[in-house]
Amino acid sequence: MSTDLEDAPPAEAVKALGKRERTKKNNREAILDAAKIVFADLGYGATSVRDIIRRTGLASGTFYNYFKSKEEVFEALMDEGMRRIRPRLRAERIRSRTFEDFIRNAYRTYFDYLATDRDTFQVIRRNPNTVRVRMDSPEIIAGFEEIREYIEEDIRNGALPNVDAEYLMAAVVGIAMEIGDRMLRRPEMDAEEASTFATTLVLGGFRTLPHAGDTK
Amino acid sequence: MSTDLEDAPPAEAVKALGKRERTKKNNREAILDAAKIVFADLGYGATSVRDIIRRTGLASGTFYNYFKSKEEVFEALMDEGMRRIRPRLRAERIRSRTFEDFIRNAYRTYFDYLATDRDTFQVIRRNPNTVRVRMDSPEIIAGFEEIREYIEEDIRNGALPNVDAEYLMAAVVGIAMEIGDRMLRRPEMDAEEASTFATTLVLGGFRTLPHAGDTK
Amino acid sequence: MSTDLEDAPPAEAVKALGKRERTKKNNREAILDAAKIVFADLGYGATSVRDIIRRTGLASGTFYNYFKSKEEVFEALMDEGMRRIRPRLRAERIRSRTFEDFIRNAYRTYFDYLATDRDTFQVIRRNPNTVRVRMDSPEIIAGFEEIREYIEEDIRNGALPNVDAEYLMAAVVGIAMEIGDRMLRRPEMDAEEASTFATTLVLGGFRTLPHAGDTK
Amino acid sequence: MSTDLEDAPPAEAVKALGKRERTKKNNREAILDAAKIVFADLGYGATSVRDIIRRTGLASGTFYNYFKSKEEVFEALMDEGMRRIRPRLRAERIRSRTFEDFIRNAYRTYFDYLATDRDTFQVIRRNPNTVRVRMDSPEIIAGFEEIREYIEEDIRNGALPNVDAEYLMAAVVGIAMEIGDRMLRRPEMDAEEASTFATTLVLGGFRTLPHAGDTK
DNA sequence: CATGAATGAGGTTTCATTCAT
């Protein structure tokens, strides 16, 4: 028990340890880490469960103690990313006085995160002419919905005009994704530049948005 | 919820032409049509060449007279969509007097098209918890670049401030994709509503966008 | 039709003893009980050691403290059945004055037993179109041989003509198995009816059986 | 086309032929033949699809063009056996004047067949202490039912007393199976001896059988 | 004795692709 925690081995030494010393948590983690890299290397479609497990040094059967399929690992990876961001978004939400503040801080948080966890997001952003992939896992959906709720709240308390909250959320997310994607491709990733751009665009436009339900 | 819509049986397009009548409606078309439906039904990842060819009634070998792989079919499908839109965008570009005009017309064109060719775009938009897929085929990339060029042109001729053209393009595209996605999930698809929303957002914000190169 | 009966949930026997009460009701018993039910549910071929052990609530490793393989469990199950019947057959043998008496009593004993221990015998009797399985374990063989010996004894002491003892034993057994099988499928199991039928058939015929060694 | 028929190769030469010359029929046959032998060699349980296909020289995938599983091959094998016997039983039925005649001829037919197609039936009859296996495939069931119908016919036309037709059929079948099994194990298989024995037993007893529905 | 995660051999199955017709 205590042994496991105490001499947590440096990454390189992991193989040297008897398999039994590695805890459940570690194996799951190991698989997720390997998957992240393999997905980024080969692309989601070309990756096989074998490719992932091979990279961990674990036995093939062990994979299935933790995940049912490659898809499930991918989902876990997406969930993980979103689970890391959500608390930060929530924090921004709380300390932001205005909608403008929130958008600004949220984008900043997101693009910063993107820049540091580049690996995970390369899964999605593959070489040109390759299939890109995305999954709306429960956590991802929940994250999006949370943003929508913030918007609805602000509509209710008058901070925002009565816009189509779902579309505004979609726009915010779409901007984040596409600009994020471009940012990651640039040799110098500049999270501030990206977030300023995104923020300005959204904030410049939201006041004049058509009110929900109006078509004309 | 949205599931119901997606699993709606495809039928007409392909089934309507019994192997007999097809004959001249080029096999290539038949394969593309079948692929469109099968991708939407099964998702890109779960679809096999066999699934596609089975739906055409053609022999499996015949597939290879037209495509090298499932990926190639998918690419062709993406290309096809883009090839249909680009001339319309170009036409809008020409008759638009201002950038505002162009964005408005372009979005309108795009969302209208989306609403009519729902099938094709369902490929990307699968049930929650399913892997969604997108391909930046040459034609797609070219389409995006074309938009970027329009922006750069307008920057050069003073119609637009010196913004980051790639990011603006990315934002325009990201908004189109995410709002488009949401629009398709709504029981009443309202292309006008969607395009008004997108247009307002972009046009409201672009004037105050940071100038390219400025970070602070 | 008969399917309904076979898929009837097993339940009581094992479920009734929650892991707690079990404790002393030897694990070996628990495994045998679980196996009986799982074999009947899934069929012998489709059953895995895991399926059996899962049903006991024991750890997988524990299985191997008691049995080497699924086959060994099955054999133990078959043996168990036979071990329960043999003493009764022997008792019948002793108190029977004539061969007729013995056959009558033996069949009655057997069909009664079958009706009460239905579970065990369902192993063999699966849905139509499913592989059924039977094992001639040492105990089973010994049981059959014992019957053969009784026959040979009766030949020696003149109670029976010099018939082919192995064939007569085989016939007695074959009748028991097939009629037993049919009896179990009937909604109302009537052991007396079955044993009367079997007895009459055997007793009616044995006197005129060809003498061993005669072919023509 | 005609080529295939003309130079039907001797069994040994089959491998020499290009794979394409072997017709669909031939491959199915080849798999069944191989299965028959492998089942007899290894026992049903221990046999894998690989074992079967290896013996044919075909590619592994080819197996699945013909059968879905090992179980399906086994079923086909059982069916095949029964399909060969049934016409002969029907012929016996027609030319038999009395129930006695029919039973006698049917048993003779069956045991003769058993002796000649020993291979197929060895599947069922494995080494002592090994699992034996049996499947009531549709054809098998149909065969049994046909016998039952003959019995019911004879009851209706007065040739037989009003016995329990299902039980009588079961007894006839049980005797055939168990005596057949023993016969196959004897160094000198004597089909006549076996059928005389079985016939005498059944015919000696059937007249005195209890009438259907009577329990006491 | 009991536990149950890890193992990895090996069975099952799919599927892109070929090629004789």
Next chain:
DNA sequence: AATGAATGAAACCTCATTCAT
């Protein structure tokens, strides 16, 4: 060009079994 059975690599996944705790 169309056909579709055959191919066999390779993926998937289960499962009996071990063994450190």
